[in-house]
Amino acid sequence: xxxxxxxxxxxxxxxxxxxxxxxxxxxxxxxxxxxxxxxxxxxxxxxxxxxxxxxxxxxxxxxxxxxxxxxxxxxxxxxxxxxxxxxxxxxxxxxxxxxxxxxxxxxxxxxxxxxxxxxxxxxxxxxxxxxxxxxxxxxxxxxxxxxxxxxxxxxxxxxxxxxxxxxxxxxxxxxxxxxxxxxxxxxxxxxxxxxxxxxxxxxxxxxxxxxxxxxxxxxxxxxxxxxxxxxxxxxxxxxxxxxxxxxxxxxxxxxxxxxxxxxxxxxxxxxxxxxxxxxxxxxxxxxxxxxxxxxxxxxxxxxxxxxxxxxxxxx
Numbered sequence: 001x002x003x004x005x006x007x008x009x010x011x012x013x014x015x016x017x018x019x020x021x022x023x024x025x026x027x028x029x030x031x032x033x034x035x036x037x038x039x040x041x042x043x044x045x046x047x048x049x050x051x052x053x054x055x056x057x058x059x060x061x062x063x064x065x066x067x068x069x070x071x072x073x074x075x076x077x078x079x080x081x082x083x084x085x086x087x088x089x090x091x092x093x094x095x096x097x098x099x100x101x102x103x104x105x106x107x108x109x110x111x112x113x114x115x116x117x118x119x120x121x122x123x124x125x126x127x128x129x130x131x132x133x134x135x136x137x138x139x140x141x142x143x144x145x146x147x148x149x150x151x152x153x154x155x156x157x158x159x160x161x162x163x164x165x166x167x168x169x170x171x172x173x174x175x176x177x178x179x180x181x182x183x184x185x186x187x188x189x190x191x192x193x194x195x196x197x198x199x200x201x202x203x204x205x206x207x208x209x210x211x212x213x214x215x216x217x218x219x220x221x222x223x224x225x226x227x228x229x230x231x232x233x234x235x236x237x238x239x240x241x242x243x244x245x246x247x248x249x250x251x252x253x254x255x256x257x258x259x260x261x262x263x264x265x266x267x268x269x270x271x272x273x274x275x276x277x278x279x280x281x282x283x284x285x286x287x288x289x290x291x292x293x294x295x296x297x298x299x300x301x302x303x304x305x306x307x308x309x310x311x312x313x314x315x
Contacts, residue, residue, distance in 0.1 A: 003213055003217070003314070004197055004198070004200070004213075004216060004217055004220055004313065004314075005257065005312065005313055005314060006197050006220075006255050006256065006257055006309070006313060007196075007197060007198045007256050007257060007258060007259065008194065008195065008196050008197060008198065008255070008256045008261055008262045009194075009195040009197065009224065009253065009254070009255045009256075009262050009309065010192075010193065010194050010195070010253070010254045010255075010261075010262035010263060010264040011191065011192065011193040011195075011227070011251065011252075011253055011264075012191070012192055012251050012252050012254075012264050012265055012266065012267060012272055012273075012276060013190075013191050013231075013249055013250060013251025013252070013267055013296075013302070014146070014188050014189070014190060014191070014248075014249070014250055014251055014267040015143065015188070015189050015191050015231065015246065015248070015249045016187070016188050016189075016246070016247040016248040016249070017185075017186070017187070017189060017234070017244045017245065017246055017247070018186040018187075018244070018245035018247055019184045019185075019186055019242060019244070019245055020184065020185055020186075020234075020242060020244035020245070021034065021182065021183055021184060021185065021242045022052050022056060022234060022244060023035045023051070023052045023053050023056045024183065034050055034152050034183040034185055035050065035051055035052070035053065036048050036049065036050055036051065036152075037049060037051040037142065037144065039144055039147075039268065041146075041147050041268065042268060042269050042270055047147035049144060049145040049146070049147050049150050049187075050145045050150050050151075050152045050185040050187065051142045051143060051144045051145060051189075052142065052143040052189065052234075053142055054139075054140040054141050054142050054143075057140045057143060057191075057193075057230060057234070058121075058136075058138075058140050060230045060233075060234055060235050061138065061140070061226050061227055061229075061230040062117065062121050062226070063083070063235065064225070064226040064229040064230055064233075065116070065117060065120065065121070065222060065223060065225075065226035066080065066083050066117060068222045068225055068226055068229075069116050069117065069222060072218070072222060074116045074218060074219065074222060075113070075114060075115060075116055075215070076115050076116060076117065077091040077094060077111075077114045077115040077117075077118065078091045078092075078093065079091045080115050080116075080117045080118065087115070087117060087118050087121075087123055088111050088114060088115055088118045088123060088125070089123070089124075089125060089126060089127055091114070094110065094111065094114060095127040095128065097110060098110070098128060098130075099128050100128050100129045100130065102128075104130065104132045104205055105203060105205040105206045107125060107130060107132055108125070108132055108134060108203055108204065108205055108210075109203055109206075109210040111123065111125060111134065112134075112201060112203065112210045112211060113210055113211055116219050116222065118134060119134070119137070119200060119201060119211075119219065120136070120137045120138060120200060120219060120222075120223050121136055121137075121138070122134050122135055122136030122137075133204070134204060135199065135204055137195065137196050137197070137199040137200050137223060138193065138194070138195045138196070138223060138227065139193065139194040139195075139196075140192070140193050141191070141192040141193070141266075143189040143190070143191050144189060144190045144266075144268060145185070145187040145188065145189050145190075146187065146188045146189070146190065146267075146268065149187050149188040150185065150186070150187025150188060150189070151185070151186055151187060152183055152184070152185040152186075153183065153184055153185075154181045154182065154183050154184075182242075184242060186245075188267075190266045190267035190268045191231070191249075191251070191267070192264055192266055192267075193227060194262070194264060195223065195224065195227060197220050197223070197224075200216050200219050200220050200223065201215065201216040201219065217313065217314055220313060221310050221313055224306060224309065224310050224313070225310060227306070228302075228303060228306040228307070228310075231246075231249055231299070231302065232246075232299065232303065234246065246299065248298060248299070249296070249298065249299045249302050250296060250297045250298065251267060251272075251273065251295075251296060251302075252272070252273050252276045252277075252293060252294065252295050252296070253293075253294045253296065253302070253305050253306065253309070254276060254280060254291060254292065254293050254294075255291070255292045255294075255309060256290055256291055256292075257289070257290050257292075258287050258290040260283050260286065260287045260290045260291060262291065263276050263279040263280055263283065263291065264276070265279070273295060276293065277293055280292075280293050294308075294309075
């Protein structure tokens with residue numbers, strides 16, 4: 001019988017991304033505002049830094065998982081086959097299969113069997129007066145710029161009009177020659193992600209697995225592939241002219257074969273790699289051999305580490 005070898009995986013790293021506009025707050029006048037957050041740095045001081053939200057990176061990863069599932073013919077509900085944001089809640093064959101009196105555990109079990117996206121990415125089923133939460137198997141934190149090595153600038157742009165430099169448009173028309181200011185951010189960003197592989201196919205209510213072991217294995221492999229691809233190609237806003245320069249990614253991947261969680265420390269701590277190694281050594285004294293640590297320096301080594309884990313995932 002094919003079984004999952006790992007229970008959990010964690011990624012802690014420092015990714016260098018230059019001249020990107022992946023995540024913005026909106027516009028004020030003709031100026032686009034980038035997303036900034038307040039953090040406490042490693043010295044205990046407050047700092048305002050550019051950041052890419054975990055929501056954005058989760059969407060990036062989910063889109064990669066959708067494409068992998070389509071290519072590998074993994075189970076998708078009818079709504080997820082067209083990447084509907086409502087996912088299985090927009091699948092009429094699913095919503096017609098139960099009513100208010102149906103046990104929540106049975107509704108959730110059916111959802112898990114029908115779709116890898118609803119299983120792995122999480123969903124709130126609200127149809128037919130229900131409120132059934134499916135927790136995600138993968139979690140992303142914000143990608144947070146290190147204060148000392150992250151900067152955001154605004155650049156002047158004008159829309160080219162062949163007939164001449166006419167007046168700018170009225171509200172809502174977008175005609176004539178308009179000027180605008182667009183941000184571009186460059187820096188080193190702390191990235192954190194957790195993947196709870198033991199949750200794949202597991203019913204949150206009964207705690208039983210509602211899909212076959214081979215299907216769980218295939219879904220887990222696809223999920224880890226999508227996490228890898230998210231860092232190789234981070235999609236998002238303004239990629240048509242501000243395709244991000246992903247320069248480097250260094251950090252640590254930890255895995256766990258038991259209920260001991262794969263340890264995670266943010267790269268906002270300059271000593272994060274040593275901290276993770278020390279934590280792993282301590283945890284292995286409690287559960288010998290449960291935690292493995294793979295350090296990587298560069299996207300090539302990260303891809304190699306994740307690929308080896310995916311290949312060896314089957315126990």
